[in-house]
Amino acid sequence: MTTTALFEQLEAEARAGLPAHVAGYVAATAGAGQCHAEGLRDWAAARLVPRVLQGVSRTDEQLAATTVLGTPLRTPVLLAPMAQQVAAHPRGEAEAARAVAAAGSLLGVSTNTAVPFDAVAQAGAPWWYQVYVLRDRSLTGLLVDRAAAAGASALVLTVDTTALTQVDPAAASIEPTAWPPGPGRERLTALTGADLADRDAGAATPALDVDLATIGWLAERTGLPVVVKGVLHPDDARACAQAGAAGVVVSTHGGRRLGESVTSAAALPGVVAAVRSVDPAVEVYADSGVRSGAAVAWALAQGARAVFVGRPAWWGLAARGADGVAAVLDALTAELVTTLRQCGDVRA
Ligand SMILES: Cc1cc2nc3c(=O)[nH]c(=O)nc-3n(C[C@H](O)[C@H](O)[C@H](O)COP(=O)(O)O)c2cc1C
Known part of the structure; x- marks a missing residue:
């Protein structure tokens, strides 16, 4: 079965068991959906120039293996941070992390998770904590401290979520209180252990003053490398590298922001060149519409270190729990290996 057919099947299975507002939230895109549709198209249209006479005697495991920020992985296909996975499966990110551990991959854990960090960490997979800086920075401080203490090996600072769009539960079409186990206060109280009673109502809403200095603040506070997610312009990528970022994720948030x-496929080459001009050790990752092993290989050929996959894994988690997430990661990795065996090592 091709990855395309598998992903369609998982989505159909998931939709059959999910409330319409949850499925609508996962599938949602910004605007008229152009960026999402064009993202899928651009990754599918990516073409490789095969290399020959290089010897392809390496094992499948050797072909797929990589490192990200020094962490050895068995695949460059990583699980994107996605909110509210308890709406897909009762154990949410903890269930997804089991599949990630089995695949030898890595997962991003969203600020909007409802699962305690220790439960995610117990699965044994490497994980990065995704940060939305909150207006009350002391809450963000508590969250990153706890994530670091629970074993997160990097922070992913998402910087592309600066306006409310139709994909946000708080926007008109989705009733936020319908989300288990309740957004905002109760969830944050559980995750931070802090008494939030005396904080003002906007404390847990996104900060609007996030800038390059935030990279250093997070890195100094936790001692963790900081990866900036949602970078598309080469000048921004260069500035992130100069400000001390360990990596950037070229991402349109799955076509959910603008x-x-x-x-992201169109932006990737320019971002790689910009980052390398500052420091070749700064890693570049990509996501938003990656749906085939050939697309992963193309990203690697452009200089990406790894890719993240989003919605197919969310649907997989909802449809079949850890088995569904594993199916997505394994199918993309298997296609990647076949592609690399046919193409030689295209990694730039
Ligand atoms: C349901 C859903 C929730 C998401 N939540 C977050 C989030 O909390 N933080 C974040 O940085 N990105 C979030 N994203 C974006 C993903 O990390 C990733 O960039 C995107 O899903 C990749 O595109 P793809 O779904 O087409 O593979 C979310 C995406 C989806 C589909």
Whole structure:
């Protein structure tokens, strides 16, 4: 079965068991959906120039193996941070992490998780904590401290979520209180252990003053490398590298933030060149519409260290729990290996 057929099947299975507002939230895109549709198209249209006479005697495991920020992995296909996975499966990210551990991959854990960090960490997979800086920075401080203490090996600072769009539960079409186990206060109280009673109502809403200095603040506070997610312009990528970022994720947030945005496949080469001009050790990752092993290979050929996969894994988790997430990671990795065996080592 191709990855395309598998992903369609998992989505159909998941939709059959999910409330319409949850499925709508996962599938949602910004604007008229142009960026998402064009992202899928651009990754599918990516073409490789095969290399020959290089010897392809390496094992499948050797072909797929990589490191990200020094962590050895068995695949460059990583699980994107996605909110509210308890709406897909009762154990949420803890269930997804089991599949990630089995695949030898790595997962991002969203600020909007409802699962305690220790439960995610117990699965044994390497994980990065995704940060939305909150207006009350002391809450963000508590969250990153706890994530670091629970074993997160990097922070992913998402910087592309600066306006409310139709994919946000707080926007009109989705009733936020319908989300288990309740957004905002109760969830944050559980995750931070802090008494939030005396904080003002906007404390847990996104901060609007996030800038390059935030990279250093997070790195100094936790001692963890900081990866900036949602970078598309080469000048921003260069500035992140200069400000001390350990990596950047070229991402349109799955086409969920700006309908008229350039796609991540189109932006990737320029970002790689910009980052390398500052420091070749700074890693570049990509996501938003990656759906085939050939697309993964193309990203690697452009200089990406790894890719993240989002919605197919969310649907997989909802449809079949850890087995569904594993199916997605394994199918992409298997296709990648076949592609690399046919193409030689295309990694740039
Ligand atoms: C349901 C859903 C929730 C998401 N939540 C977050 C989030 O909390 N933080 C974040 O940085 N990105 C979030 N994203 C974006 C993903 O990390 C990733 O960039 C995107 O899903 C990749 O595109 P793809 O779904 O087409 O593979 C979310 C995406 C989806 C589909």
